[in-house]
Amino acid sequence: MLDVAFQPDRSAAEPIYRQLGSYLRALVAAGRLVPGEKLPASRELALSLGLSRNTVNQAYQSLIDANVVVSHVGQGTFVASRVAASPEAPPAGRAFAWEGLVARRTRALEIPEALLRPAPEPIRFEFRGGRVDPELLPRTALRRSYARAISAQLPDLANPLDPFGWRPLREAIARSLLARGIRCDADDVAITSGAQHALELVARVLIDPGDAVALEQPGYFGASLVFGAARAQPIGIEVDDEGLRTDQLARVLNRRRVKLVYTTPSAQSPTGVALSDARRSALLELADAHQIPVLEDDYDSEFRYEDPPRPALKTRDPAGQVIYVGTFSKALFPGLRLGYVVAARPLLTRLALARFRGDFGSDALAQAALAQLIESGALERHVRGLRRHYAARRDAMLEALAAHMPEGTRFRPPQGGHAVWVELPADVDSDAFFESMFAAGIAAARGDFAYLDGRGRGCLPLAFVNHPPERIARGIAEIGAIAKRHRTRRKSA
């Protein structure tokens, strides 16, 4: 008979019959119970393990339901013969040759190994962007709104939704967009799984391989991922203290056909610069003159630290030429995966259908919980609190940068967003600097990820939203010390 060495863990949350079931499954998986083998009678096993017979019966039943074992009346319970059909590993040389089958459109895409490697642990300071501080999450409001969505709205949400997204959420978003000066209604809004998904849908619907797309430099790496995967030809347009250089854009447009201009006017990603009024007008005039759509990624519009915010480009869009993208990744958290597009209806319909073909829709409970957070005012209150925290954190970072970074370091106070773009002095050995920083448990991106052409290796976008002010100050002091250690020239004098 089977030698069963099962020890129930009575302090665990998992019921004992489940523990026993998992244990028996593991024996099957390990080949210690083989197909056709008879299991002990439940009474015997219960006795030998000091469990109730009912517990053993429940464990057996769960294995029967899972087809791991079969029960024959009057004969007993047997390991299912069909389950164990899978051999351990493919014999050497027999592995299926996938690489030759990869589509031409995908084959050329690099596999960015960095994305697949987890960050080094432990991270002592987190300065990477696109994140939020878990300490500041509105957990009570989230718990409440999910509970309500499950109790009250699940019957409406369980089954397939509108390809444009759950209508009450679209209504709530349309109402809240008035704060950005955008007048629209639910029919102008389509829900996406975050801003990245919105960009990807725009690329899917508008971009053929080889189409030119104008991107900011430095710029949002997610946009280059998307347009790269669409095999667009990216055209970099420089960014300065007023944002996207529309003079450069004008020269490009006079020379060649461009399919789309991508921009982050509220708080340029990653520099935090707000696009000036003059540039806004110039951009819209160019887009009109050349009949080119503008993709406005307003990913961080909730957060600005100096002037009153400028209204979205979308507010100056009588012809419906601007595609406006928003997200809740910053106001709530990136793991929520909810964003939206506001666009002219012929385009919006195509975007919604492309989305429907791709994954049928976004998580329904998340949509309902978010609608509830918007309508109850909880989101607005949360964002108001975040704004205060972020302003203090921004100031702490700017102060620490001024105090600790080596002379010659350049940075400018961001008018919005969540990061400061820092340029190290030319005499810092940036490779050695980044290596030491990572080794010290300081997570930060390297600036070249924001460029199409490998520039930016001496740049350092530092997010100030992930830690409280004092911790930011300590982290920047360490970064400053590391940078000073890696100066290749010493100051004369």
Next chain:
Amino acid sequence: MLDVAFQPDRSAAEPIYRQLGSYLRALVAAGRLVPGEKLPASRELALSLGLSRNTVNQAYQSLIDANVVVSHVGQGTFVASRVAASPEAPPAGRAFAWEGLVARRTRALEIPEALLRPAPEPIRFEFRGGRVDPELLPRTALRRSYARAISAQLPDLANPLDPFGWRPLREAIARSLLARGIRCDADDVAITSGAQHALELVARVLIDPGDAVALEQPGYFGASLVFGAARAQPIGIEVDDEGLRTDQLARVLNRRRVKLVYTTPSAQSPTGVALSDARRSALLELADAHQIPVLEDDYDSEFRYEDPPRPALKTRDPAGQVIYVGTFSKALFPGLRLGYVVAARPLLTRLALARFRGDFGSDALAQAALAQLIESGALERHVRGLRRHYAARRDAMLEALAAHMPEGTRFRPPQGGHAVWVELPADVDSDAFFESMFAAGIAAARGDFAYLDGRGRGCLPLAFVNHPPERIARGIAEIGAIAKRHRTRRKSA
């Protein structure tokens, strides 16, 4: 001064300051408060409305935060001048010409208007597939697992996750796949936003325009959507009482190169037929001989009603040639949007990166709640209950079909899945039949959606999972009566 006709609703959940804020926003939106206009002092407004001054101040503050108004110290509160920049509607003839800009790869795709139209209301009987009965949802377990995810796991979930999905969920899925005979670990699993998303990712990574893809006929319409959007050339392979006709597939493969075979072996979608053992062997031999990947969509494997289930094709896949797709849309609900792929690692890595480029990942809280439902055994208990309900509903439908449908109607007991595929007698005027059925508030799909070539107009896939047995019986009785009314020939004698 402004004539404020605001009436607070003291019974509403929304706090009064928010109600007042919304009201004032509406006045701005309607142009009754114009840019630059001064709002009443908060004391005055509080007096005239019978509200506390604090309430009015909070309302004003929310409008300041939302940039609807601006406050100038010592001067008062004014409607923001920049907000109202958006003109009402584009002047005629100025609407941006989107259609000419749509990518060639997208332009050819039809806009299936049916997807955009909501179903006629009220629906008295719901027989469409791909849905679940909201009455059977495990709300308590869901509420508990979401609450736990928010309380305990949100810090780990808030920020960007692994491109393959949340590891504890991948571990839970890998363990639970043993029930299908599949031995794998978390590194073999990638989370997707439902099975549809998994199919789309496979198409994105493997299919170039013009590549041939073998699809079952009748077959899953979501697969034709995906491969159509990828501009594959679909090749229909007939389905009979043993599932996919491998003899036909063999003839096709001898004639031409096929890039991928898509199949639903557990419970063929939409017929519910299980692929026989002989056909399984034949399919795998063909795939091996021609070195073609098999995409196994095991969308409904939890539900089978006769024989013990056959193990997945993936269990007989030593070389890693089978791409296995699963989903929680049936065991829980489609709005959850969580599924997964198990595939050989070189392919899985490409799928995960394609997914990352597209939308960065699936909803994090849903992943955590689902992992919790699997690990606690709550999902298994729920599925066990569903299986009993579905078996009873299937039997009720089969009985009602036998009792009420006109003579000559053909259908076979489905061995798995959630629907019965019904073929009306040839003498039923199917156009008139479907029209009458819809008019009577009976929602059901028309069979031609499952064919690539317009066949199936006299077929009727009827899902039996959406209503309890007695209601199914009543609905089928109505459908039978309608079918009988629309016979074009009367029986002789």
